Amino acid sequence: MPAQTSSEARFAILIDADNISDKYIKIILDEVSNAGVATYKRIYGDWTSQRLASWKNVLLQNSIIPMQQYSYTYGKSSTDSAMIIDAMDILYSGNVDGFAIVSSDSDFTRLAARLRESGMQVIGMGEQKTPEPFISACNQFKYLDLLYAAQRAEAKQEEAEVETDDAVDASGKRKGRKASAKKDAKSAKDAASSAFAKKSKDKQTSAEKGAAGALSAAPDKPAPRAKRTPGDLGGDVAALESVPELGDVEFSELSRAARRRHMKRIRSAVDAIIDQFSDEEGWVFLGTIGSELPKRLPDFDVRNYGYRKLSPFLKSMGVYEFDERANASGAKAIYLRIAES
Numbered sequence: 001m002p003a004q005t006s007s008e009a010r011f012a013i014l015i016d017a018d019n020i021s022d023k024y025i026k027i028i029l030d031e032v033s034n035a036g037v038a039t040y041k042r043i044y045g046d047w048t049s050q051r052l053a054s055w056k057n058v059l060l061q062n063s064i065i066p067m068q069q070y071s072y073t074y075g076k077s078s079t080d081s082a083m084i085i086d087a088m089d090i091l092y093s094g095n096v097d098g099f100a101i102v103s104s105d106s107d108f109t110r111l112a113a114r115l116r117e118s119g120m121q122v123i124g125m126g127e128q129k130t131p132e133p134f135i136s137a138c139n140q141f142k143y144l145d146l147l148y149a150a151q152r153a154e155a156k157q158e159e160a161e162v163e164t165d166d167a168v169d170a171s172g173k174r175k176g177r178k179a180s181a182k183k184d185a186k187s188a189k190d191a192a193s194s195a196f197a198k199k200s201k202d203k204q205t206s207a208e209k210g211a212a213g214a215l216s217a218a219p220d221k222p223a224p225r226a227k228r229t230p231g232d233l234g235g236d237v238a239a240l241e242s243v244p245e246l247g248d249v250e251f252s253e254l255s256r257a258a259r260r261r262h263m264k265r266i267r268s269a270v271d272a273i274i275d276q277f278s279d280e281e282g283w284v285f286l287g288t289i290g291s292e293l294p295k296r297l298p299d300f301d302v303r304n305y306g307y308r309k310l311s312p313f314l315k316s317m318g319v320y321e322f323d324e325r326a327n328a329s330g331a332k333a334i335y336l337r338i339a340e341s
Contacts, residue, residue, distance in 0.1 A: 112134065139294075
């Protein structure tokens with residue numbers, strides 16, 4: 001039977017457990033899934049050490065193979081050599097199209113460069129402390145700590161929205177119960193008044209008159225107060241609408257100077273792409289920016305800056321002019337150019 005072929009790129013995930021936290025595992029696997037399918041999932045470390053104990057459940061749940069590498073010398077990482085040797089073995093096996101090197105260590109710079117020389121797609125992943133040479137040696141680089149912070153911010157925003165919706169629903173039910181109670185009290189009062197009016201004034205005894213006077217003088221019974229429910233803020237809808245919303249995920253993990261430096265690099269790269277691919281009027285297709293920008297900046301990812309799409313991110317810079325057009329198939333396409341000053 002002929003072997004089945006797949007158009008998806010095959011990746012080998014190699015993780016350095018010595019300087020990568022287990023909390024990033026979902027992000028690591030998701031990022032590789034966006035690029036292709038993981039055929040190798042290996043993690044390297046000294047598993048006799050207690051500091052790697054938190055990885056145990058993560059490895060079982062995600063079918064990651066732990067590769068034991070003893071620390072021969074205190075203070076020296078021996079996992080680097082093991083990862084490099086395995087990477088070269090996998091390369092020569094011809095079973096993969098790319099590698100995901102997960103580490104913040106600059107020692108893998110030469111490995112990433114060598115894999116790219118062999119035509120491999122190299123995705124690097126690490127924290128912001130990763131040295132620039134390793135980032136530049138990869139086709140793409142993902143900042144795990146920034147992506148993790150963005151995920152947590154989104155989760156908090158969704159949680160706040162759910163709590164607000166629950167509180168609004170609870171407030172609506174409380175109002176409905178109050179209105180129903182008031183309606184029942186009014187109906188009872190009207191019925192009592194009608195029964196009293198049917199009696200003849202001539203045959204009305206003094207006792208009946210006293211009862212009638214007492215009925216008319218008695219105040220309306222207040223509607224029963226609804227019980228509080230979990231998530232009930234105890235206010236009305238207007239008060240709930242004043243709950244502050246969480247804004248876009250901020251690029252808070254970097255310092256202000258670092259953010260300025262990143263934005264300057266991105267603008268220079270976008271301007272260069274516009275100069276190279278624009279038409280006579282300076283317009284360039286947004287998709288061209290999206291495909292060319294990671295080639296010039298391997299660590300670029302709009303999620304690092306609190307956005308999900310490239311267009312809103314570029315609009316936030318305030319230096320580009322946008323135009324939306326319909327292509328031959330009728331679908332809308334976005335073009336941009338450098339705004340005239």
